[in-house]
């Protein structure tokens with residue numbers, strides 16, 4: 001399933017970019033050689049980044 005329809009970036013690719021250290025939605029797209037077009041996917045990517053950070057905080061405790 002695509003998160004970013006403009007660039008064809010999937011959920012798995014978003015997760016991969018976050019694991020590689022992407023801190024912002026634009027970092028996630030840049031990790032895959034893309035740039036935001038319409039920007040509609042950015043809030044969802046930001047949520048995924050936030051969820052990953054919260055998850056890693058829980059895991060660290």
Ligand code: FES
Nearest residue numbers: 004006037039041
């Ligand atoms: S859906 Fe990602 S920039 Fe348009």
